[in-house]
Amino acid sequence: MSTDARARLAAIAIVAETPPAPSVGADSGNVPLLLGEIRHALERLLATGAVHAIDLRAIPLGPGEEDRLLEALGTGELCATFDALGRSELQECRYPGVWRITHWNAADELIGRFIEVTFAPALLASNREDIRDGLERLSAELSG
Amino acid sequence: MDALNIGGTVGEQLRAQGVSRRGFMKFCATTASLMALSPALVPRIAEALAGAKRPSVIWLPFQECTGCTESLTRSHAPTLESLIFGAISLDYHETLQAAAGHDAEAARNRAMEANWGEYFLAVDGSIPLGNKGYSTIGGVSNVDLLKRVAQGAKAIVAIGTCASFGGLPKASPNPTGAVAVRDLIKDKPIINVSGCPPLPMAITGVLAQVLTFGQLPELDHLGRPKAFYGQTIHDRCYRRPFYERGQFAESFDDEGAKQGWCLYKLGCKGPVTYNACPTMKWNLGASFPIESGHGCIGCSEPDFWDWQGVYRPLSTTRWGGYQTLGAAAAVGVAAGAVAALAARRKQRPVGEDEA
Amino acid sequence: MSILEFARGPAFQVALVVFAFGVCWRLAGIFLMYRRFDRSQPRQHALIAGGVRAIVMRSLPPHELEKKIVFQHVSGYAWHLAYFASLLFFAPHIPFFKQFLGFGWPTLSNTVALLSGAVALAILLALLWRRASHAVLRQISTLDDYLSIVLSILPLLTGFMTYARILPLGLRYENMLGLHLLSICALLVWFPFGKLMHLFLAFPARFQAGVLLKRKGVEA
Numbered sequence: 087m088s089t090d091a092r093a094r095l096a097a098i099a100i101v102a103e104t105p106p107a108p109s110v111g112a113d114s115g116n117v118p119l120l121l122g123e124i125r126h127a128l129e130r131l132l133a134t135g136a137v138h139a140i141d142l143r144a145i146p147l148g149p150g151e152e153d154r155l156l157e158a159l160g161t162g163e164l165c166a167t168f169d170a171l172g173r174s175e176l177q178e179c180r181y182p183g184v185w186r187i188t189h190w191n192a193a194d195e196l197i198g199r200f201i202e203v204t205f206a207p208a209l210l211a212s213n214r215e216d217i218r219d220g221l222e223r224l225s226a227e228l229s230g
Numbered sequence: 231m232d233a234l235n236i237g238g239t240v241g242e243q244l245r246a247q248g249v250s251r252r253g254f255m256k257f258c259a260t261t262a263s264l265m266a267l268s269p270a271l272v273p274r275i276a277e278a279l280a281g282a283k284r285p286s287v288i289w290l291p292f293q294e295c296t297g298c299t300e301s302l303t304r305s306h307a308p309t310l311e312s313l314i315f316g317a318i319s320l321d322y323h324e325t326l327q328a329a330a331g332h333d334a335e336a337a338r339n340r341a342m343e344a345n346w347g348e349y350f351l352a353v354d355g356s357i358p359l360g361n362k363g364y365s366t367i368g369g370v371s372n373v374d375l376l377k378r379v380a381q382g383a384k385a386i387v388a389i390g391t392c393a394s395f396g397g398l399p400k401a402s403p404n405p406t407g408a409v410a411v412r413d414l415i416k417d418k419p420i421i422n423v424s425g426c427p428p429l430p431m432a433i434t435g436v437l438a439q440v441l442t443f444g445q446l447p448e449l450d451h452l453g454r455p456k457a458f459y460g461q462t463i464h465d466r467c468y469r470r471p472f473y474e475r476g477q478f479a480e481s482f483d484d485e486g487a488k489q490g491w492c493l494y495k496l497g498c499k500g501p502v503t504y505n506a507c508p509t510m511k512w513n514l515g516a517s518f519p520i521e522s523g524h525g526c527i528g529c530s531e532p533d534f535w536d537w538q539g540v541y542r543p544l545s546t547t548r549w550g551g552y553q554t555l556g557a558a559a560a561v562g563v564a565a566g567a568v569a570a571l572a573a574r575r576k577q578r579p580v581g582e583d584e585a
Numbered sequence: 586m587s588i589l590e591f592a593r594g595p596a597f598q599v600a601l602v603v604f605a606f607g608v609c610w611r612l613a614g615i616f617l618m619y620r621r622f623d624r625s626q627p628r629q630h631a632l633i634a635g636g637v638r639a640i641v642m643r644s645l646p647p648h649e650l651e652k653k654i655v656f657q658h659v660s661g662y663a664w665h666l667a668y669f670a671s672l673l674f675f676a677p678h679i680p681f682f683k684q685f686l687g688f689g690w691p692t693l694s695n696t697v698a699l700l701s702g703a704v705a706l707a708i709l710l711a712l713l714w715r716r717a718s719h720a721v722l723r724q725i726s727t728l729d730d731y732l733s734i735v736l737s738i739l740p741l742l743t744g745f746m747t748y749a750r751i752l753p754l755g756l757r758y759e760n761m762l763g764l765h766l767l768s769i770c771a772l773l774v775w776f777p778f779g780k781l782m783h784l785f786l787a788f789p790a791r792f793q794a795g796v797l798l799k800r801k802g803v804e805a
Binding site: 451462474475476478494495501502532533536537538542543544545546547548549550554555558559560561562563564565566567569570571573574577 | 586587589590592593594595597598601602603605606607608609610611612613614615616617618619676677678679680681684685692694695757758759762766
């Protein structure tokens with residue numbers, strides 16, 4: 087590009103505007119509905135032990151709504167992380183029994199976000215297959 | 231990329247890669263999310279995937295822009311790598327494979343022979359019929375290659391609007407005589423994963439769904455998996471309350487647009503487009519066109535390039551323009567004058583008086 | 586080509602051409618005929634006022650019959666007003682008019698526009714049923730009468746079904762929208778050739794009658 091063209095380009099005034107806060111209706115209205123669903127799930131968990139899972143990616147949420155939901159749920163006492171095909175985090179929310187489960191892949195890209203209402207998420211517990219494998223390895227160590 | 235790893239289940243393959251059971255359950259959970267299935271189904275999916283045989287997939291690129299492959303490589307769950315090494319055996323893909331030239335063709339032919347009747351054929355790009363020489367691979371025309379490879383395929387996945395419906399090359403005046411896969415292959419099941427490009431996770435989700443259930447997913451009237459194409463953009467759009475309330479953006483920089491109002495008047499084709507963009511979104515769930523302020527262009531629908539204008543609202547039509555209507559009106563007036571003249575002769579003569 | 590693309594494209598172009606041709610043909614054919622020329626002196630002047638007066642007076646029911654024809658009179662006005670309220674002030678219709686006129690106008694809320702359409706549809710269906718079942722009306726009704734009312738009802742009905750997603754026979758939304766546009770094409774094609782032309786002719790006809798009567802000194 088010639089210096090003349092470049093100069094003309096630089097002469098175009100660029101004004102950065104702060105966009106107005108999105109109007110009240112930008113919500114899909116799903117946040118209070120999801121919190122209500124979680125409440126019912128907690129009641130069912132106490133009554134019958136039934137577990138409930140919500141896939142946040144399946145719900146159309148407007149910009150910022152997912153953050154508002156997670157903010158509303160907050161963080162609790164327990165946070166567990168594991169690394170398998172990428173990092174995963176199981177965070178109990180400030181309402182015990184409500185767990186926020188986030189999965190990332192090996193490239194640190196977000197691949198899943200779930201809310202589970204349960205006593206303990208299934209992913210926390212050690213699996214029989216893995217225990218058997220570990221037992222084999224331990225036995226080999228001890229005998230070898 | 232192991233062209234000859236026939237057999238072996240997905241579970242075994244992942245185990246062999248050192249993936250723990252916990253990791254495998256995570257893989258299933260994210261795959262279920264990908265397939266738009268309820269988290270409650272994860273145990274069943276785990277069971278199915280653990281025992282699923284790794285199918286061979288051959289990917290043929292025809293008259294395409296490689297955007298579909300680009301989209302696939304942006305798929306973040308499962309990662310393309312985990313998909314390739316864990317779940318499927320991608321035995322031929324020109325952009326992604328290391329082999330080239332004769333070696334690549336030989337690898338493909340070996341995979342086809344070894345898996346005849348069992349491999350999946352993935353196609354992107356339309357197929358030109360105008361002249362066989364318009365698009366070739368290794369000297370073989372697209373249409374001949376498609377017919378040959380399709381013969382031994384269990385099913386065909388047409389990836390992108392070009393392969394599904396003809397896409398951009400088919401748009402008027404269709405200089406290459408482009409057609410879709412379904413126009414040429416009639417005797418094999420075809421899954422159309424349309425979109426320009428398709429949502430990355432729609433591509434991998436369909437492959438994952440085929441893997442898990444060993445059968446083709448439920449398809450809509452255009453052969454697209456209902457899991458991703460069962461609802462219109464309009465049905466899932468977060469701006470729908472604005473549509474219902476009649477709050478529309480009138481131009482791209484007005485107050486309404488800044489407030490995030492409905493883009494119907496700016497030509498959004500959301501109501502007639504079936505896709506999962508509002509829920510799955512693009513760029514790792516960052517946004518989708520409407521959320522970024524531009525109306526949907528209908529890229530997963532057949533012949534969308536020939537719809538009348540990206541920015542013309544759905545309630546507008548082609549009306550010919552003022553000249554055409556003016557001409558019609560003029561002819562009408564002339565015809566009316568002739569009719570009036572004929573009538574005048576029959577009317578009682580009034581001498582020199584005229585109306 | 587899908588139904589929607591056909592309706593938005595060639596069908597509409599043809600329908601509008603036929604409409605433009607037909608309306609101009611009929612209007613030219615009528616207004617270019619001789620009008621009866623009266624050589625007598627006019628009994629009264631201010632003939633234009635007479636024409637306007639006729640328009641107003643003939644928009645009201647004739648005094649002798651007003652009690653007997655309340656239903657037809659009120660329902661007629663009601664459905665006309667409700668029909669045009671929803672046609673002209675329903676939000677998705679504005680871009681349609683804007684493409685011809687170059688300007689738009691404020692809209693009614695969806696609820697009001699839909700309610701208005703529902704009222705028009707209900708009345709029209711009632712009037713159609715009445716026409717087909719009433720002893721006298723049945724005898725004097727012609728193809729023009731039936732076709733005009735049916736073709737007026739179809740856009741309203743299909744519009745409702747499109748908006749409310751009432752999709753029978755496995756029709757999809759986009760096809761229903763296509764049918765809505767096609768029903769408008771049908772209305773436009775029939776319009777110049779039947780009684781729907783009263784849109785253009787009613788007021789000029791009343792005006793003309795008023796002028797002639799005023800000339801003669803008739804208070805009507």
